[in-house]
Amino acid sequence: MNTIDFQQKLLAWFDVCGRKDLPWQRNITPYRIWLSEIMLQQTQVITVIAYFEAFTKKFPTVDALAHAPVDEVLGLWSGLGYYARARNLHKSAQIIAEQGYFPNTLEALVALPGIGLSTAGAIMSIAFQKRQPILDGNVKRVLTRFNAISGWPGQAEVNKTLWAVSADFTPIDRVADYTQAIMDLGATLCTRSKPQCVRCPVNTACLARLTDTVAVLPTPKVSKKIPVKHVTLLLLHNAAGHVLLEKRPSLGIWGGLWSVPEFSCLQSAHDWCVINNINIVKQHTLTTKRHTFSHYHLDYTPVLMCVDDVDNCVMDTEQNLWCTVEHTRSLGLAAPIKRLLQQHFKQRE
DNA sequence: CATGCGTGGCT
DNA sequence: TAGCCAAGCAT
Helix, strand or coil: HHHHHHHHHHHHHHHCCCCCCCCCHCCHHHHHHHHHHCCCCCCCHHHHHHHHHHHHHHHCCCCHHCCCCHHHHHHHHHHCCCCCCHHHEEEHHHHCCCCCCCCCCCCHCCCCCCCCCCHHHHHHHHHHHCCCCCHHHHHHHHHHHHCCCCCCCHEEEEEHHHHHHHHHCCCCHHHHHHHHHHHHHHHHHCCCCCCHHHCCCCHHCCCHHCCCCCHHHCCCCCCCCCCCCEEEEEEEEECCCEEEECCCCCCCCCCCECCEEECCCCCCHHHEEEECCEEEEEEECCCCEEEECCCCCEEEEEEEEEEECCHHHCCCCEEEEEHHHHHHCCCCCCHHHHHHHHHHHHHHC
């Protein structure tokens, strides 16, 4: 099976089984394709849909996005994760608005913050109908299996090979459909676990299937033990029901976002009676949450505390503020903290 | 090249 | 269930 056959079989399958009614597949514009590609980075389709709808409703054009305050952009992004994507999106929108036109070359696209080779390739092929390969997780899975390419795809040598193969397989005609098709194949049939090879349009020539190595491709990265990081998050509220928030440092977890104050250094509950000269009159643990990241688990115990005589407290208004749960929605507040606060105030109602 | 970055789903 | 992964990019 040559590349022409591969393309034809894949496209014929796409015409029948491909996804063609996703929000960003309607009213296709470079802006909408760009936005969808950014949201879809390391994020599944089902998660993105609602965010995409809300985002495009609020910011229908690049100009609208460019002229919005960054906090408003982060607010709409809240819960989607990888918040640098939102900041880069906003920054890029301002650059594009300044230029007066949407960049339509690979070089110009890659020059924008948040756009790498794969995202640029997707925009070029889907929005501009230009022959340009992509190499996302789906394509890596399909190509490593179809060609029985072993070795962890993150490895430079393997990565280089995969880009070359992807470029070789990418057609000139119907390049937008092809790009969508190979991603659909990876997302719906050529999945990591339980791939449905029987339904695959190119299964007769798939080298992994012929050599019975589908289950071990792509080669997984050698994993190492993930350390656990423990922190304590304080949920401080005053008599008016306002919650104390602090703006987190720009580096590290939830960088630049608003969250409840963190006290990871406290050793025992007895230490919590006086914090920032605020008298704590009551405290109890709400729940314990855990999040998994690439290289560590984050264990945090949110602690509910009431404070009295708030008017006499000295607060740093530059880095801290008292705000209501409603306010948190426009602050790009880290999603788990937002949920915690909303749950807390729901119980109070 | 390794690491950091979020959240949710799957096995 | 605890680990792994999902439409990557920046540093």
